[in-house]
Amino acid sequence: MDGTHGSHDTHTAGYGTRDTERWDTEPDKRPGRTAFQRDRARVLHSAALRRLAGKTQVVTPGTRSRAWDASPRTRLTHSLECAQVGRELGAALGCDPDLVETACLSHDMGHPPFGHNGEQALNDFASDCGGFEGNAQSLRLLTRLEPKRFVRDPRSGELVSVGLNLTRAALDAATKYPWPRGGHPTDPGSPKFGVYEDDLPVFQWVREDAPRDRICFEAQVMDWADDVAYSVHDFEDGLHAGHIDPNCLFAEPERREIWAVAIGRYVPADTDPQELAEALDRLVDQEWWPHGYDGSAVAQARLKDTTSQLIGRFCQAAETATFAHHGPGRLSRYAAELVVPREARNECAVLKAVADRYVMQRAEQEVIRAEQRIVIAELAAALTARAPEGLEPQFRAQYETAPDDRARKRVLVDQIAALTDASALSLHMTLTPHPS
Known part of the structure; x- marks a missing residue:
């Protein structure tokens, strides 16, 4: 990947020339737009984003237990919901809202067919060429695979793709794990990483002058928006589909199973189960909690209010704690850290664990x-x-x-990785022999 680094974009408040620089300089077709408005438009119009409509989020389409249910959420609907949450939270904290929305829209672009299940299978296949990681694949899509901008390689003279040619700040904001495979700052064995070896040149350009291994503020906002969106909406989908019985959340044997799922996976391994019990109790004690959900129109409306209340609760907790720590003012890039209270993280984790226990761990899902x-x-x-x-x-x-x-x-x-669930199944049928 090579090009002439620079930017002709209109700058946005709180961000400098280096933040709005692109790998390859290009003029704006519509002067007056900010650099991050252009980034957002490019992601929204990308084929990679559209393909997320055919990729599993949690439940494979067609496996719902109630025939009248709406289609389950996909990677695309999740990304759109994450973008709405992240845009508003980022704006409240002083980030450029288009920048945060761009990161939220693009954060799952690299996920393969069949969700995290497909990610694990691809990682096994790619074990001898650098592995597979959805976040590293997202960076690869944004900077190489999504055909939007090409430059002439000065060495070979051939045209080389630079992907969507997003700004440095947008690529950084979309990077949850700013290190290569095996480079986790505290856990070298972690499977999470943000860049493949052959994408290091553009990654190093993105991270110029950035503190080593530190996640930029906008990426932290995106990451919390992602947690909030999928924890709340997976819980909502599970209730709506009839997989989660609200009454089970009061039974001690069921609760112990939920804590077992949460600890080590969604909260640190040394978390006291009593903390999680208190987190769930705080939620079920709210007057808007969907007690006795039965699928009726009134119950569905109440459940929608629950999702709204939960999202507002989690975002407000982060906003209040972050400003309490940093004081008032615009927060962006490496000038701040997002502060999410432990209580809010535990509440979010409990919702994830409930969905995991009752939706993802169903026997028929494991067969699929x-x-x-x-x-x-x-x-x-x-x-x-x-x-x-x-x-x-x-x-x-x-x-x-x-x-x-x-x-x-x-x-x-x-x-x-670029295939949807349906196209993966179709290509599999075409290329592999099957008994007649």
């Missing part, structure tokens, strides 16, 4: 996930054996010009 892992593994094997057959034109060209086996395998990973 096992089948999906087989699809990814067999699809990867078929593409490996027959490539470039089966590859989209974009990936076929990259495969044919890849310098070695490792690079060719990364192209196969990119192709599979």
Whole structure:
């Protein structure tokens, strides 16, 4: 990836020239827009964002228990909801709202078909070429794979994609884990990372002058908006689908199972279960809690109010605590840290654990996930054996010009990651033999 670094964008308050710089300088077709308005528009109009409509969020479409239910949330609807939460919270804290919204819209772009299940299966396939991580794939999409802007490579003279050519601040804001594989600052064995080895040049450009391993303020806002959106909406979906019985949340045996799911996965391993019990009690004691949810129109309206109340509660807690810590003023980039009270994090974690226990851990879901892992593994094997057959034109060209086996395998990973759930199943049917 190479280009002429610079920016012709209109600057936005609180952000400097380096924040609005793009890898490749380009004029604005509509002068007067801010750099971050352009970034937001590019993500909104991208094919990668549209593809999220066909990717699993938590429950695979078509598996709901009530035929009259609306379709479950997808990665796209989750990203739109996350963007609404993040935009308003970021604006309240003094961030540029378009910048935070851009990060929220793009944070899940790299997720493959079949949600985290597909991510694990792809990571197994890619173990010898740098692994697979949805966040690192998002950076790769934004800076390389999504075709929007091309530059001439000064070494080879060939046209090279620079992806959406977003600003430095937008790419940084979309980076939850600003380190490569194995580079977690406190846990080298962590599976979470934000950049593949062959994307390090643009990553290093994004992180110029940034404190090492530190997550920028806008990315912290995006991350909390993500937690808030999926914890609240997964709980809402679980209730609406009939998978979560509100009465179970009062039974001690059920509660102990919820704490077991939460501790180590959603809260630190040394968390006292009593803290989680108090967190759930605070929520169920609210007058807006959806007690006795029965799916009626009145109950659905009450449940919608619950989601609104929960989102407001979690965002207000972060806003109040952050301003109490930093004082009034515009907060952005590396001038502040988002402060989320422990009580709010525990309440959010309890909702995640409830959805995990009653929705994701259902027996039929595990059967589906096992089948999906087989699809990814067999699809990867078929593409490996027959490539470039089966590859989209974009990936076929990259495969044919890849310098070695490792690079060719990364192209196969990119192709599979770009598929929707339905297109993965269709391509699998096309490329793998099935008994008649």
